[in-house]
Structures are given as C-alpha cells and as structure tokens.
Amino acid sequence: MAHNGYSVPGLLYCFAFFLQLLQIGNGDVSYSIPEEMRPGSVVGNIARDLGLNVGKFSARKARIDTELNRKRYCDINLNTGDLIVAERIDREALCGEKASCILKFELILEAPLELHRISLQIHDINDNPPVFAKDEIKIEINELAVKGSRFRVLEAHDADIGQNAVQSYALQTNSYLELKTQSKLDGGKYAELVLEKELDREEQQELRLLLTALDGGNPKRTGTATVYVTVLDANDNAPVFSQAVYDAIIPENAPLDTVVVKVAATDADEGLNGEVTYELSRISETAKRVFALNHTTGEIKVIGPLDFEEESVYEMRVDAKDGYGLTSDSKVIIKLSDVNDNPPGISLKSLNNPIPENVSPGTEVGIINVQDRDSEKNGQVRCFIQQGVPFKLVPSIKNYYSLVSTGQLDREVVSDYNITISATDEGSPPLSSSKSVQLSVADINDNPPVFDQAVYKASLPENSPADTVVVTVNQTLRKSPTDFLEAFGDSDDSSQNLIVSVRDNGQPSLSATCSMYLLISDNLAEVPELKEMSNYENNSKLTSYLIIALVSVSTFFLTFIIIILGVRFCRRRKPRLLFDGAVAIPSAYLPPNYADVDGTGTLRSTYNYDAYLTTGSRTSDFKFVTSYNDNTLPADQTLRKSPTDFLEAFGDSDDSSQVRK
CATH class of the missing domain: 2.60.40.60 (Cadherins)
Structure with missing residues (x-):
C-alpha cells in the first residue's frame, strides 16, 4: 500500500515495529501496534500470553467478540493461537485527534465459559500529509503597516498526531515578508507572516507567495497553499x-x-x-x-x-x-x-438444542449476551425471562448470562419450550427488547409399559376349540398427544406399515411378530382407505361365504362321482384275484390259525384268502389276505401253487401284479 509515493510497509519497519505485551489481572492482555498493518499480520500469540491450550481452541469455540456495531479489526488463528489483523486499521478514522487510540474486544471460550479482555493500542504512523483548508489564502496588509508587523495565516491540518502532525512552515523567498512558526497551547503549529520591509501600494499592489506546511515524520510529508497578499490602506x-x-x-x-x-x-x-x-x-x-x-x-x-x-x-x-x-x-x-434512544440488544451466543429430558437442575443450556449502546444509567440493563418455564437466567461475566434449567424436565408432558428473554434498561423512560428462544426436549427411555389391569381373570369351557381368545390384555406407554422434539407430521404419509414384536423372558427367549396397517387422520370417518377397508371387509365376508358354499357343493359332487365310479369299477373287476395298485381290506374275520401264503403251510380254515398286492409288493414284507369263497380248499389239503400258476390262472392282463410265497 502506498500513499502519495510513500511506502507504508517501509514505514512500519522504519517505525521500529514492536508488540508490547502487558499482563493485567484476571486474564486481561494488552498489545500495541502501529496503524495500517496488513490484514493477516500477527499481533501476538494470545494463547501463549494467556497460558491457554491452543489445541482446545476449536473445541472450546474460541472467538473474538467486539462491541455492538463495531467492525472486527482482529481475529484469532485457531490452529496457532495467534491474534491477527483482520481488517485495515486507520487510527485517524477511529480516534481522530485523540492522543490515545485503544480498541477493546474480548476473547471468549466455552465449555466452560471463559472471557479475557484484550486492549489493542493503535499508534500513529505518518500516513497523512498536511492539508490547508483552502488552496488560496488571501491576506490584506495596509500599506502603513510598520516593519515587524505580524499577520497570521490559515494553519494547515494534519490528521496524524504528535510528531507526525504539522511541525513547521516554509514561505517562498521574497523581499517583504518572512515566515515565523508559532506553537499554540494545545500543541498545534501555526504560521505568521512578519513584515520585514514596508509596503508601498503604488509600487506593488499584491504579492503571490507559496506557503508550505511540513510535518515531523520520516520522511516528511508536505502540503502547500498560495498566499495572496493585497496591499490596502490602513x-x-x-x-x-x-x-x-x-x-x-x-x-x-x-x-x-x-x-x-x-x-x-x-x-x-x-x-x-x-x-x-x-x-x-x-x-x-x-x-x-x-x-x-x-x-x-x-x-x-x-x-x-x-x-x-x-x-x-x-x-x-x-x-x-x-x-x-x-x-x-x-x-x-x-x-x-446521551439520551435513552437505544434499546438493549440481546444476542444468543450459544444454545444446546435439543436437551435430554433427564438433565439435572442447574445445567447450562445456553449463553446470552445483552448490551446497550447508551451510557451510564441509560446503558444499564436488567435481563429476565417469563414465568412458568423451568429455566432461569444466571448473571455470568460482564454482560453475559447463562440460561440454566431449574427443574426436572418431562418430554411426555412438555416437549418444546418457547422461552422469551426480555431486557430493560434504566433510562427514563426505559426501553425494552425481547428475544424468543425455541428449546426442544429430547426423549429418553424413562417410561415402562403399563397394563390397564393388575390382574386379568378369564374362564372358558374345557372343550373350547383351538385359537379361542381367552383374554385380552392391554399395555399403554405414557405418551402425550404431541408425541405422535412428533412421529408423524403433516408431510408424512397417512398410512404406515408397522411391525410389532413381542418377546418373553424365558430361556431361551421366544418371540412373535405381527404386521399392523396404521391409518393416521384427525377424522377417521373421512379416511378413504378406511372406507375401502370397510367395504373390502364386507365384500370379503360375502366372498368367503360364497367360496365355502362352492367348495362344499363341489366336494360333495366330486365325492359322489368318485363313489359311483368306484362301485362300477369294483363290479367290473370282481372275478379277478389281484387288483393293480390297490390294497384289499379283509372282507371277513381272519381266524387265529390263518394260512401262510408262502406254499409251505396248510390252510386250517374253511376259507381261502386272496392276496391283493400292489405292483411294488415284491419288495414289501406285508401280506394282505381276504377270504374268497369260490375257490375254497379242503382243510386237509395243502395249497401248492407256484407263482406262475397264479399268473396262468389270472391271465396275461395281470403281468404287473406279483405275489409273494
């Protein structure tokens, strides 16, 4: 940056740039820097100077906080702990002609809340040249003025202070006037023209001289104006x-x-x-x-x-x-x-939202800052919150308040708090302002299910069929209507599918699940799905009756057809001794002394038995017999038939049937 060919960075280093650190009680710190430092320049390491752990700066939300409507001239590097220049600092714009120019701001850290006051003294550099109020200075001198007469001229103004302000003047060389620099009580410098030779209006009616003002900086800065001297009468x-x-x-x-x-x-x-x-x-x-x-x-x-x-x-x-x-x-x-024309300003610096409902009383949930730009009583502020909420404001540091809980919270009773913070100053008349803080309570699992009865009694007949409902037990959860920090908003679907799971405490634990179709509406009578479901249930019942009737009639008809076909088939196959793929049921009582159908024993009964075997009976050890009166054998005769004899007797059509001896 350069001003009128003058290098500010060079001036900063020629200015013998220094950082003066003064430790003040209660964590206060002060630095001194020249004005016009480049943004990003390091003022000092505030973490080291205050003995703070720079590694926790980010976690503790370290920040620089300024007064209301003040520019943020400084900032903090969270990685190094350096206090750096954030914006160009012009001492003249901030403090004008004041001899001392001090910026005050605060370093704030949270968890726990910690505040350090920082003072930054801004030193003047010679970055402004002297300036005359007018480019032309008109002076009228009577021609009768005696030698040594003094004529004061307009002084030049330099926005800088001290040695960098106007220190001397110089006048263009001439035969009549010379310049004398005078000092005032307030330290300012002004110029006087001293008449060294009497004027003669007839000889010279006016003079035009260049007046130069010089400051005391290094290098010097100058400003010029033209002095017009008019020679007058006395x-x-x-x-x-x-x-x-x-x-x-x-x-x-x-x-x-x-x-x-x-x-x-x-x-x-x-x-x-x-x-x-x-x-x-x-x-x-x-x-x-x-x-x-x-x-x-x-x-x-x-x-x-x-x-x-x-x-x-x-x-x-x-x-x-x-x-x-x-x-x-x-x-x-x-x-x-000062008049009381500024209401208090309320700033929410930090808020833990939502907060669990089991927080203990006295827990800090937020930080409030209140400031009033007025002075004295007009700037003194009282801060409070409305009654009826389990929270209060506790004064902390300077204009900071902690918002803390005062009682046990219960989300099932109240899930949201709209806290109004009010601030009133001491002016006459007092001015007030307020700010609303929305605080939600987070749910925790603090309500067990509750049965609607302590003991359930029921009775039923001993021959009740399966799936008979014995008794219905109900459990409820302690929930407020707002719970449904909630579950289903206006933007959610009005129909929800839920899975309900029930688990016992046995070893091993057994469980069962069922699906629920949930309809959500303020007026269930107007829910289309519910109407359709009702119609569907009625239609479903009618359809069920129709299906049962149809199945019954169809079953009866099929049974009748099968019986008719079976009777006719049995009559057609009655002469045969063996039936393919059928198992015969004994037609008469089987006496204890039955004949072994293997060709080695004798029949001791007056009945012959036919064996009805399936095509796969070759591998079976079961023997099925029935009486057959047409081919009875005498009790004293032995059945001596080979398998081929049976096959010959039954014909070729029964090749697939087999008999075991």
Missing part, C-alpha cells in the same frame, strides 16, 4: 473574540435548526475595517454534516442528525475577519449529552 485593528474557547452541551436528540452556540468578535475599527464576518477554518467532515455557521451572526446550528454513540464531542475553530482581512480565531467545543 486597518490597524483585528477582530477580537469575546471568549478564547466556547463550550456548549446539547442533547443528542436536538432538533434541526437548534442554535448550539453563538460566537462574537468585535473590531475597534470603523466602517469597512470594523465589519466582522465568520467562517469555520478547521472542522472535521462529520462535523460539517451536522453543524453550520452563520457567517454574519456567528450562530452555529444543527443541520443533521446527532448520535452520542457515534461521536460525543466535536471540536472546531472559528475565524473572525474584518473588512480588510485582519483575522483572529477561537475554539468551539460542542459536547453531546
């Missing part, structure tokens, strides 16, 4: 003010056109030489926007809005000039008195 008296300094105090809410102060100067001369006019010779840009001077009456009036919080003191100089250019000046100091 005017030997300059205006004289009634006061050297005019003081005035007005409230910051003074209306427009209010007369703040009236300056007055008199001139002993007569006529044009005694006519006095006034003008402001040295006034800041902010003062120009709010005050104006009447050139003939000397009244200073309010022409713009005043704000005590922006600027509380204005200083200016008023010049009195007679008709032929003799001048004198006086200082005017205007002070503003």
Whole structure:
C-alpha cells in the first residue's frame, strides 16, 4: 500500500515495529501496534500470553467478540493461537485527534465459559500529509503597516498526531515578508507572516507567495497553499473574540435548526475595517454534516442528525475577519449529552438444542449476551425471562448470562419450550427488547409399559376349540398427544406399515411378530382407505361365504362321482384275484390259525384268502389276505401253487401284479 509515493510497509519497519505485551489481572492482555498493518499480520500469540491450550481452541469455540456495531479489526488463528489483523486499521478514522487510540474486544471460550479482555493500542504512523483548508489564502496588509508587523495565516491540518502532525512552515523567498512558526497551547503549529520591509501600494499592489506546511515524520510529508497578499490602506485593528474557547452541551436528540452556540468578535475599527464576518477554518467532515455557521451572526446550528454513540464531542475553530482581512480565531467545543434512544440488544451466543429430558437442575443450556449502546444509567440493563418455564437466567461475566434449567424436565408432558428473554434498561423512560428462544426436549427411555389391569381373570369351557381368545390384555406407554422434539407430521404419509414384536423372558427367549396397517387422520370417518377397508371387509365376508358354499357343493359332487365310479369299477373287476395298485381290506374275520401264503403251510380254515398286492409288493414284507369263497380248499389239503400258476390262472392282463410265497 502506498500513499502519495510513500511506502507504508517501509514505514512500519522504519517505525521500529514492536508488540508490547502487558499482563493485567484476571486474564486481561494488552498489545500495541502501529496503524495500517496488513490484514493477516500477527499481533501476538494470545494463547501463549494467556497460558491457554491452543489445541482446545476449536473445541472450546474460541472467538473474538467486539462491541455492538463495531467492525472486527482482529481475529484469532485457531490452529496457532495467534491474534491477527483482520481488517485495515486507520487510527485517524477511529480516534481522530485523540492522543490515545485503544480498541477493546474480548476473547471468549466455552465449555466452560471463559472471557479475557484484550486492549489493542493503535499508534500513529505518518500516513497523512498536511492539508490547508483552502488552496488560496488571501491576506490584506495596509500599506502603513510598520516593519515587524505580524499577520497570521490559515494553519494547515494534519490528521496524524504528535510528531507526525504539522511541525513547521516554509514561505517562498521574497523581499517583504518572512515566515515565523508559532506553537499554540494545545500543541498545534501555526504560521505568521512578519513584515520585514514596508509596503508601498503604488509600487506593488499584491504579492503571490507559496506557503508550505511540513510535518515531523520520516520522511516528511508536505502540503502547500498560495498566499495572496493585497496591499490596502490602513486597518490597524483585528477582530477580537469575546471568549478564547466556547463550550456548549446539547442533547443528542436536538432538533434541526437548534442554535448550539453563538460566537462574537468585535473590531475597534470603523466602517469597512470594523465589519466582522465568520467562517469555520478547521472542522472535521462529520462535523460539517451536522453543524453550520452563520457567517454574519456567528450562530452555529444543527443541520443533521446527532448520535452520542457515534461521536460525543466535536471540536472546531472559528475565524473572525474584518473588512480588510485582519483575522483572529477561537475554539468551539460542542459536547453531546446521551439520551435513552437505544434499546438493549440481546444476542444468543450459544444454545444446546435439543436437551435430554433427564438433565439435572442447574445445567447450562445456553449463553446470552445483552448490551446497550447508551451510557451510564441509560446503558444499564436488567435481563429476565417469563414465568412458568423451568429455566432461569444466571448473571455470568460482564454482560453475559447463562440460561440454566431449574427443574426436572418431562418430554411426555412438555416437549418444546418457547422461552422469551426480555431486557430493560434504566433510562427514563426505559426501553425494552425481547428475544424468543425455541428449546426442544429430547426423549429418553424413562417410561415402562403399563397394563390397564393388575390382574386379568378369564374362564372358558374345557372343550373350547383351538385359537379361542381367552383374554385380552392391554399395555399403554405414557405418551402425550404431541408425541405422535412428533412421529408423524403433516408431510408424512397417512398410512404406515408397522411391525410389532413381542418377546418373553424365558430361556431361551421366544418371540412373535405381527404386521399392523396404521391409518393416521384427525377424522377417521373421512379416511378413504378406511372406507375401502370397510367395504373390502364386507365384500370379503360375502366372498368367503360364497367360496365355502362352492367348495362344499363341489366336494360333495366330486365325492359322489368318485363313489359311483368306484362301485362300477369294483363290479367290473370282481372275478379277478389281484387288483393293480390297490390294497384289499379283509372282507371277513381272519381266524387265529390263518394260512401262510408262502406254499409251505396248510390252510386250517374253511376259507381261502386272496392276496391283493400292489405292483411294488415284491419288495414289501406285508401280506394282505381276504377270504374268497369260490375257490375254497379242503382243510386237509395243502395249497401248492407256484407263482406262475397264479399268473396262468389270472391271465396275461395281470403281468404287473406279483405275489409273494
């Protein structure tokens, strides 16, 4: 950055840049830096200077907090703990002509809340040249003025202070006037022209000289103006003010056109030489926007809005000039008195949301900062919250309050709190402001299921069929209507499928599940799904009856057809001894002394038995017999038949049937 060919970085290092660290009690720290440092420049390591653990800066939300409506001129590097310049600092814009320029802000850390006050003193550098109020300075000198007469000229103004302000003046070489630099009580420098040779208006009516103002910086900065000297007839008296300094105090809410102060100067001369006019010779840009001077009456009036919080003191100089250019000046100091025109400002710095319902009383859930830009009583603030909530504000550090719980929370009773924080200042009349904080309570599993009865009794007949309902038990969970920090909002589907699981405490544990179709509505009668379900249930019952009837009739008809076909088939196959794929049921009582159908025993009964075997009976050990009266054998005869004999008797059509001896 450069100003008029002047290198600010070079000046910073030539300025013998230093960082002065002063440890003050209770964790306060102070640094000193020159103005116009580059953004990102390191002011100092605040973590080391305060003995803080830089590794926890991020977790503790370390930050720089400034006053309301203040720019953030500094910031903190969370990785290194360095305090760095965040924005260009112009001492002149911040403090004007004040000898001391100090920025104050705070380092805040949380968990636990910790606050450190930081003071940053801004030192002036020579970054502003001297400037004359006018590029042309007109001076009128009577031709009768004697050698050694002094004529004061407009002084140059330098926004810098101390050694960097105006220190000397230089005048272009000429035969009549020389320059003398004078010092004022407030440390300022002004120039006087000293007449070294009498003027002769007939010889030379005017002079044009270059006047240069120099400051004390290194290197020096300069400002120039042209002095026009007009030679006049005799005017030997300059205006004289009634006061050297005019003081005035007005409230910051003074209306427009209010007369703040009236300056007055008199001139002993007569006529044009005694006519006095006034003008402001040295006034800041902010003062120009709010005050104006009447050139003939000397009244200073309010022409713009005043704000005590922006600027509380204005200083200016008023010049009195007679008709032929003799001048004198006086200082005017205007002070503003504060009125209660700023309500308290409430800032939510931190909030733990949601909070579990089992937090113990006294738990900190948020941090509130309250500030009022007014001064004295107008800036003193009382902060409180409304009654009826289990929370309170506890004063912490300076203007900080902790929002803490005061009672046991129960989400099933109240799941959300809308906390209104109010702040009122001590002004007259007092001003108030409020801020709402929405705090949700998080659920924890603190409510067991509860049966609607302690004992259930039921009875049923001993021959009740399976799946008969014996008794119905109900469990309820302690839930508030708002629970359904909740489960189903307006944007959710009105129909939900739920899976319900029940598990016992046996070893091993057994469980069962079922599906639930859930409809959610304020008016169940208007739910389309419920209407369809009702119609579906009615139709389903009717359909079930129809299906049962149809199945019954069909079963009866099929059974009848099967019986008819079976009877006819049995009659057709009755001469045969063997049936393919059938198992015969004994047609008569089988006596104890039955015949073994293997060809080696004798039949001791008066009945013969036919064997009805399936095609796969070759591998079976079972023997199925029945009586057959047509081919009875005498009891004393032996059945001697080979398998082939049976096959011959039954014919070729029964090749697939087999008999086991």
